[in-house]
Amino acid sequence: xxxxxFTRSFASSLRAAASKATAPPPVKLFGVEGTYATALYQAxxxxxxxxxxxxxxxxxxxxVKKNPKLGHLLQNPALSLNDRNSVIDAIVETHKNLDGYxxxxxxxxxxxxxxxxxxxxxxxxxxxxxxHNGLLKGTxxxxxxxxxxxxxxxxxxxxxxxxxxxxxxxxLENVVKPEIKGGLIVELGDKTVDLSIxxxxxxxxxxxxxSI
Numbered sequence: 206x207x208x209x210x211f212t213r214s215f216a217s218s219l220r221a222a223a224s225k226a227t228a229p230p231p232v233k234l235f236g237v238e239g240t241y242a243t244a245l246y247q248a249x250x251x252x253x254x255x256x257x258x259x260x261x262x263x264x265x266x267x268x269v270k271k272n273p274k275l276g277h278l279l280q281n282p283a284l285s286l287n288d289r290n291s292v293i294d295a296i297v298e299t300h301k302n303l304d305g306y307x308x309x310x311x312x313x314x315x316x317x318x319x320x321x322x323x324x325x326x327x328x329x330x331x332x333x334x335x336x337h338n339g340l341l342k343g344t345x346x347x348x349x350x351x352x353x354x355x356x357x358x359x360x361x362x363x364x365x366x367x368x369x370x371x372x373x374x375x376x377l378e379n380v381v382k383p384e385i386k387g388g389l390i391v392e393l394g395d396k397t398v399d400l401s402i403x404x405x406x407x408x409x410x411x412x413x414x415x416s417i
Contacts (some may be wrong), residue, residue, distance in 0.1 A: 231336035234329050234393040238322050241310065242329035246337075249305050259334045261304040262327040265296060265311070269324060270368040278321040317343075336394065339373050343393035346380045346401070368393050 213356075230243050249258040268297055269276045278284065278292050293311045297303060316319045335342055345351070356379055364375045368391075385401035392398075 213316065230333055232332055234332065238325040239329050241314070241319075241322065241326045242333060245330060246333045247307055249304070250337075252306075254306065255334060255337055257304040258306050259330065261300070261307040262330055264300050264303065265307070266324060266327045266351060268296065268299065276324075279323055282318055282321060283381075286316065286318075289318070289320060292320070301312070317373040330391050332394065335376075336373075341369055341373050341394055342374060342376045342378070343391065344378050344380045346382050346385060346392070348381070348385050348387050348402075349381050350381050356370050359391075363391065363393065368396055368398075 216244045224261045230246050234240075234243055245258060247254065249255045269279060275292070275296075278288075284292070293315050296311065297308055310326070311320075311323070314323060314326075315413065332342065341364065345356070345363075351359070356377075360375065360377045363369055369375050386406070387402035390397065390399050390401050390403070390404075
């Protein structure tokens with residue numbers, strides 16, 4: 206049986222370790238999920254267990270994706286605290302060697318009724334883990350698919366820019382959204398460069414409205 210007394214005694218360690226961390230996170234994240242992911246990263250970094258935390262998050266995330274019922278339970282804010290704790294018990298029993306900080310994170314999410322945030326937190330932690338390992342993932346959004354030559358040219362230009370930085374590898378993905386009408390939206394970590402026609406139209410409309 207999962208030892209909840211242990212994890213509750215462990216409950217403040219995530220925040221305590223994070224507050225003592227000397228190095229800032231490699232990428233600034235926003236929102237509630239970003240805050241949790243950053244706290245976990247800083248706590249794990251303090252004890253050189255970033256990779257262990259990442260692997261444990263992936264194990265739980267895989268279980269959630271393979272088990273729709275589990276995913277539904279995590280997304281159900283109406284569950285009582287006891288029921289949420291039972292879900293965490295089952296997860297920890299299934300994965301015997303989860304990283305301690307990840308177990309603590311699950312416990313904190315349960316107590317705060319934020320288990321529905323888990324998948325986004327895991328995704329945000331993945332961003333931090335990639336940056337920690339010198340890999341920066343980004344997207345370039347266009348109204349139509351970019352041809353290989355144009356995509357490579359953009360990728361090369363971004364890799365050499367200050368947006369990526371020295372010593373980092375860029376993994377770029379082309380996302381197609383016809384609604385931007387044209388131009389590009391580049392997203393790298395916490396940075397966004399919006400050169401889309403739709404945004405230019407919005408700005409023009411605002412100028413026209415303000416002048417009336």
